[in-house]
Amino acid sequence: MSKSENLLMLADSEHDANMLYAVGMFVPDPFIYLRLGGRHFIVLSDLEIDRAPRSAPHCRALALSKYQESLRKQGVESPGHAQVIAAILRAKKIRSVVVPPNFPLGVARELEKLGVNLATTKGNFFPERDIKDASEVKKISAALMMAEVGMAEAIQALRASKIARDGCLMYHNLPLTSEKLRSVIDCAILQASGLPANTIVAGGIQGCDPHERGFGPLRANEPIIIDIFPRSSKTGYFGDITRTVVRGKASEGVRRLYETVFKGQGIGFKKIRAGVATSEVHRAITEFFDQQGYKTGRHTGRMEGFFHGTGHGLGLDVHESPRMGQFSSGKLVTGQVVTVEPGLYYPGLGGVRLEDVVVVNQNGNRNLTRFEKQLEI
Numbered sequence: 002m003s004k005s006e007n008l009l010m011l012a013d014s015e016h017d018a019n020m021l022y023a024v025g026m027f028v029p030d031p032f033i034y035l036r037l038g039g040r041h042f043i044v045l046s047d048l049e050i051d052r053a054p055r056s057a058p059h060c061r062a063l064a065l066s067k068y069q070e071s072l073r074k075q076g077v078e079s080p081g082h083a084q085v086i087a088a089i090l091r092a093k094k095i096r097s098v099v100v101p102p103n104f105p106l107g108v109a110r111e112l113e114k115l116g117v118n119l120a121t122t123k124g125n126f127f128p129e130r131d132i133k134d135a136s137e138v139k140k141i142s143a144a145l146m147m148a149e150v151g152m153a154e155a156i157q158a159l160r161a162s163k164i165a166r167d168g169c170l171m172y173h174n175l176p177l178t179s180e181k182l183r184s185v186i187d188c189a190i191l192q193a194s195g196l197p198a199n200t201i202v203a204g205g206i207q208g209c210d211p212h213e214r215g216f217g218p219l220r221a222n223e224p225i226i227i228d229i230f231p232r233s234s235k236t237g238y239f240g241d242i243t244r245t246v247v248r249g250k251a252s253e254g255v256r257r258l259y260e261t262v263f264k265g266q267g268i269g270f271k272k273i274r275a276g277v278a279t280s281e282v283h284r285a286i287t288e289f290f291d292q293q294g295y296k297t298g299r300h301t302g303r304m305e306g307f308f309h310g311t312g313h314g315l316g317l318d319v320h321e322s323p324r325m326g327q328f329s330s331g332k333l334v335t336g337q338v339v340t341v342e343p344g345l346y347y348p349g350l351g352g353v354r355l356e357d358v359v360v361v362n363q364n365g366n367r368n369l370t371r372f373e374k375q376l377e378i
Contacts, residue, residue, distance in 0.1 A: 008036040008126075009098040009119075011082055011108055018317035019101055019126045021237050026056035031105075032065075033086055037093055044068065044085060063089070083111035090117055101126040131314065131322055132336035137238065138360055141315060141338055142369050144233040145240030145358055147195035149372045151186040151229045152242055155202070158185050159248045160378050164221040170248055179204065179215030186229060195231035195240075202227055208245075208352030211309055211344060221249035224259075224351040230319050239319040241340050242370055243356030247377050254350045259376045261293050262353045265343040269311055269325075273341065273359060273366045279329040283311040286343050287327075295345050305347050312340040315358055337361045338369075 014020040014028045021027070023034050024043055033044035041060040045053055053062035068088055072080035086108075090098065097118040100109070109119055125131065133141065162170040162177050170177040179202040187197035203215035208226040219225055228243040245259060265286045272282045287297065290307050297306025310326030315338050323331055325339060333339075339361065344354030357370035 005039065006036075007038070007095055007098045008034070009086065009100050009104075010034040010126075011086075011105055012103070017103075018237075018321070019130075021317055022127055022130055024057045024060055026053065027237070031082070033082060033089075034060075035086075035089065035098070037090075037095060042089070044089070081108075081111075083108050083115060087112060087115040087117055125322060130316060132334060133316060133338050133360065134336070137316065138338065138369070140233065140236040140238040141240065141358065143236070143240075144195065144231060144238045145242065145369055147190050147193040147231045147233065148229040148240035148242045149370070150193045151190045151195075151197065151200070151231065152227060152244060152372055154189040155182055155186050155227050155229075156244075156246065156378060158182060159219075159225070159246060162219075162248060164249060168220045168222065169218045170221055176218045178218050179207075182219065182227075183215070186227070190229070190231045194234050196234050197229070197231045200227075200229050201243075203352070205351050206348050208354075209303075209305070209346040209348050211346065211352070211354065219248070222247060222251065224251070224255050224353055226352050226354050228354070228356065232319070237317050239315055239317070241315055241319060241342075241356060241358055242372060243342055243354045244372065244374065245353045245355060245376070249377070251377055252350070255353070256376065258295075258345050258347070258350055258353045261290065261295060262343055262345055262355055263374065265289050265307075266341055266355050266357070269341040269343060270357075270359065270366065270368070273333060273339070273361060275333055275335040275361055275363045277333050279323050279325040279331055279333060280327065282325045282333075283327055283329070286311055290343075290345065295347075301348075303348065307343060307345055309344065312342055312356075314339055333361045335362050 010020050012020045013031050035042040043060045044063045044065050046065050050062050068085040069080045099120050102121050162172045165171050182202045183200050186200050190197040201214050203213045204219045204225040205223045207213050207215050224245050226245050230241040232239050268285050272285050312325040314321040314323050340358050342356035346352040357368050359366040359368050
């Protein structure tokens with residue numbers, strides 16, 4: 002997106018990453034953002050406008066109520082966002098703006114009736130979001146530390162658990178379930194000023210569905226995938242970490258599976274550098290898995306092997322560009338922050354996934370993740 006283009010967004014900044022990127026302040030209700038002639042404007046309710054000068058000093062804050070009052074005097078009965086946007090653009094003699102693909106359809110149709118021409122972007126609305134500056138890397142690192150705090154609490158709870166005769170794990174004389182361990186993780190993240198969401202604690206065969214959150218009792222001697230991706234309540238940036246552990250003794254099959262994923266992740270670390278095709282990183286790992294005898298495909302009605310991407314960009318969205326997968330395009334660029342998370346999944350063994358976060362540079366990458374990798378605990 003050229004910085005000379007006029008932009009329009011209508012969204013809240015608590016859920017829309019582009020809006021948060023543009024303004025830098027959290028607003029829970031949809032509001033108007035305009036970039037016109039290189040200048041930034043936000044149109045806010047009376048509830049929000051007084052904090053804008055300190056929270057979004059680079060934006061000129063306009064009062065929604067004043068525009069609505071003016072429009073009512075002109076005979077507009079119930080002026081909404083579309084009428085206010087059209088009035089601002091008319092005053093600045095601008096007829097065309099670029100909007101993101103998720104721009105509200107109803108408002109778009111109203112604007113077109115009011116004579117405003119809208120165009121949407123084909124790529125990222127803010128391409129510069131792909132490249133993280135030093136301050137953004139620090140914010141991601143801080144969110145990653147929140148994830149590591151949650152992981153540390155999870156490992157501590159697993160270590161403190163007892164193995165019952167039936168193989169189930171007991172914690173404080175009660176069964177240790179996925180739900181209980183998830184609550185331990187999420188409480189730790191909240192205390193670290195993070196916002197947990199959909200934390201994964203999936204044991205045994207449940208771990209073979211990579212996005213299964215996990216449910217029911219956890220058992221000894223089988224792999225447990227713990228995937229934690231909190232958002233910083235202060236900055237909105239995400240952290241992301243995955244570890245696979247066994248409370249007790251891992252079988253030889255699980256141990257070999259783990260070692261293969263560990264080495265596959267190492268291949269990813271070696272491949273990731275500026276100028277390398279994203280698909281090439283993924284291809285190198287899949288070829289290694291194939292060589293080790295771990296094939297990917299559908300077997301007895303379900304997928305097994307390595308059937309997701311190697312990684313994704315991380316920032317104000319937990320999943321953003323670039324993607325590193327079989328069909329991803331483009332090359333890695335200095336300053337991108339990506340996850341490296343290969344995995345192998347076989348119902349007879351369970352699942353293994355390991356995930357770290359790295360920042361890409363010209364000579365390779367720097368791992369932002371500090372948490373240890375240990376299979377048996």
